[in-house]
Amino acid sequence: MDEQNYTDLLKKVKSSVQKREEMKRFQIPKPETITEGKLTIIKNFRDIVDVINRDESHIYKYLIKQFGLSGDVADGRLIFKGKPPEGSIEKAFQEYLRIYVQCYECGNFDTEMIRENRNELIRCKACGAERPLFAHKEIKYSEGKIDEGKTYDLEITDLNRDGDGISIKGDTTVIIPGAKKGQKVTVRIDRIRKNYALGILVKKT
Numbered sequence: 595m596d597e598q599n600y601t602d603l604l605k606k607v608k609s610s611v612q613k614r615e616e617m618k619r620f621q622i623p624k625p626e627t628i629t630e631g632k633l634t635i636i637k638n639f640r641d642i643v644d645v646i647n648r649d650e651s652h653i654y655k656y657l658i659k660q661f662g663l664s665g666d667v668a669d670g671r672l673i674f675k676g677k678p679p680e681g682s683i684e685k686a687f688q689e690y691l692r693i694y695v696q697c698y699e700c701g702n703f704d705t706e707m708i709r710e711n712r713n714e715l716i717r718c719k720a721c722g723a724e725r726p727l728f729a730h731k732e733i734k735y736s737e738g739k740i741d742e743g744k745t746y747d748l749e750i751t752d753l754n755r756d757g758d759g760i761s762i763k764g765d766t767t768v769i770i771p772g773a774k775k776g777q778k779v780t781v782r783i784d785r786i787r788k789n790y791a792l793g794i795l796v797k798k799t
């Protein structure tokens with residue numbers, strides 16, 4: 595290998611390491627929540643919004659829609675009228691980042707949301723890649739826990755890479771082979787694993 599090639603290679607390695615470091619470094623503040631009576635309050639909402647770098651009301655609307663609650667933003671705090679499921683607030687922020695912020699080409703979070711004709715796009719400031727916003731469907735969270743062997747009525751909100759139906763129940767992603775997006779189905783839970791559950795399609799409704 596001549597010297598020029600070696601220098602190029604070093605540069606390449608360096609820049610890919612840097613990229614990975616940047617991605618790792620991108621972290622939103624942990625949501626600090628308190629409850630006051632029936633209200634759940636994210637005390638540091640504005641701090642999180644500042645890091646995400648999207649419109650405050652856009653993030654707010656996304657969150658209340660996810661939980662099916664009403665709410666308010668006041669003094670940099672987000673107030674839910676009700677209680678989102680345990681652990682779901684942080685997940686919802688991560689999901690927001692995945693849908694509205696992250697570049698799917700290079701993984702960077704330094705992106706902007708733009709409108710072109712009637713389509714909303716995410717444009718990466720690092721690599722220039724663009725993607726339409728509807729590339730990923732929003733996942734709705736629902737209350738509740740699942741048990742092996744029991745049946746549940748679920749709505750298929752997305753498909754995984756293998757084309758299997760996906761539904762979120764509480765904290766669990768249920769994978770249902772043979773189910774199609776948008777279907778309402780009755781599913782028997784066959785197996786529960788650490789990160790997901792496998793459901794058997796019993797009935798389409």
Ligand SMILES: [Zn+2]
Pocket residue numbers: 697698699700701702718719720721722723
């Ligand atoms: Zn990119």
